[in-house]
Amino acid sequence: MFDPSKLQMLENRLVKVFKHLRKTARRQNITCYRVYDDDIPEFPFSIELYEDHVYVAEYKRQHGMEEEAHEEWLDLCLEVIAKVLEVPVDKIYVKQRQRKANRQEQYEKLSFESHEMIVQEAGLKFKVNLSDYLDTGLFLDHRITRGMVRDVVAGKNVLNLFCYTGSFSVYAAAGGATQVTSVDLSKTYLAWAEENMRINGFDVNKHKFVHADVLQYLDTLPVESFDLVVLDPPTFSNSKRMKEILDIQRDHVTILNKVLAATKPGGVIYFSNNYRRFVLDADHILASDIKDITAQTIPFDFQQKLIRKCYKITR
Incomplete structure (x- = not known):
C-alpha cells in the first residue's frame, strides 16, 4: 500500500531540483527542460517542462496497487x-x-486525442505533441549536440539519418546548410520534420525528405557526397516495414563504414545511441579520427542521468 506521507519526499525533491534548474534554464534562455528523472524509487517518473505545460512519463513497474489506488496515488x-x-x-x-534504454518504441501512437503546441529552442520553433506518442517529438537531451551541428554546417551538404521529427535538420538549415536530406521509415515523423522546417521559414523544396528503411537506403548513397551526417539510430528495431532487424551494438561498424563511404574526406559524422552497455568497436571503423563527445553534449538538466553515448567521427 502507498503511504501518503511519502508525498512529502517527492515535494521536497522537486522543490530542491526545480529551484536550481529553473535558474540555469532562465540564464540560458531555455524553456523546455527535464526537471526530474526517477530520482526517488517510490516515484518512478520522468518530468519535463515544455514552456507552460508539463509532460510526465510514469515508468511501468510492479507497484502492488489496485487500479483505483494507483489512480488515486497518481492524482496526488x-x-x-x-x-x-x-x-x-x-x-x-x-x-x-x-x-x-532506447527509443525503439517511438513509432507507436498511444491515443487519438491530441495536444500539439509550438515550443522554442535556441530561437527555433518545434512542434511537440504531449498527448499522442511515447515521445513528445523533441529529444531534449540533444540540445547541445544540435547546437554543435548548427555551428559548423554553413555551406555544407547534410544528411540526417533516422531523422525522427527533424530537429537536427532544422538546426542544420538554421546554420546555413546548402541542403539537408532527412531520412526516416515513418511517414508521420517525416511529415512532422517537414512541418518543423516550414514553421521556421525554410523552403522545404530546397531540402530532401526521404521515406526509406535507413539500412537499405545506405546502399544507395553516392560516395563522398555529404559534409556532415547525423546518425541517431534506435538501439534495436524489428519494425515490420524493415527488411532486416537492427541491433546497434552488432551493426554499428557496418552502418558507420557505409556512412563514412558517403562522407567527403574530412567530413564528420555525429553518432549517438541509447544502449546502456554500448561499446564502440573503433578498430574496425574506417575513420581518421573518433572522439567520444558524450560528456560535453550532456545538458544541465541531464547531468548524472543520461545513458546515451555520442561520438564525433571524422572521415
Whole structure:
C-alpha cells in the first residue's frame, strides 16, 4: 500500500531540483527542460517542462496497487507536481512507458486525442505533441549536440539519418546548410520534420525528405557526397516495414563504414545511441579520427542521468 506521507519526499525533491534548474534554464534562455528523472524509487517518473505545460512519463513497474489506488496515488503526485512547478493540473500530460534504454518504441501512437503546441529552442520553433506518442517529438537531451551541428554546417551538404521529427535538420538549415536530406521509415515523423522546417521559414523544396528503411537506403548513397551526417539510430528495431532487424551494438561498424563511404574526406559524422552497455568497436571503423563527445553534449538538466553515448567521427 502507498503511504501518503511519502508525498512529502517527492515535494521536497522537486522543490530542491526545480529551484536550481529553473535558474540555469532562465540564464540560458531555455524553456523546455527535464526537471526530474526517477530520482526517488517510490516515484518512478520522468518530468519535463515544455514552456507552460508539463509532460510526465510514469515508468511501468510492479507497484502492488489496485487500479483505483494507483489512480488515486497518481492524482496526488500530479497535485504535488502542479504545485511545485506552478502549472495547473489540466496542463499536465501523463504517459506510461516501459523502462527501456532506447527509443525503439517511438513509432507507436498511444491515443487519438491530441495536444500539439509550438515550443522554442535556441530561437527555433518545434512542434511537440504531449498527448499522442511515447515521445513528445523533441529529444531534449540533444540540445547541445544540435547546437554543435548548427555551428559548423554553413555551406555544407547534410544528411540526417533516422531523422525522427527533424530537429537536427532544422538546426542544420538554421546554420546555413546548402541542403539537408532527412531520412526516416515513418511517414508521420517525416511529415512532422517537414512541418518543423516550414514553421521556421525554410523552403522545404530546397531540402530532401526521404521515406526509406535507413539500412537499405545506405546502399544507395553516392560516395563522398555529404559534409556532415547525423546518425541517431534506435538501439534495436524489428519494425515490420524493415527488411532486416537492427541491433546497434552488432551493426554499428557496418552502418558507420557505409556512412563514412558517403562522407567527403574530412567530413564528420555525429553518432549517438541509447544502449546502456554500448561499446564502440573503433578498430574496425574506417575513420581518421573518433572522439567520444558524450560528456560535453550532456545538458544541465541531464547531468548524472543520461545513458546515451555520442561520438564525433571524422572521415
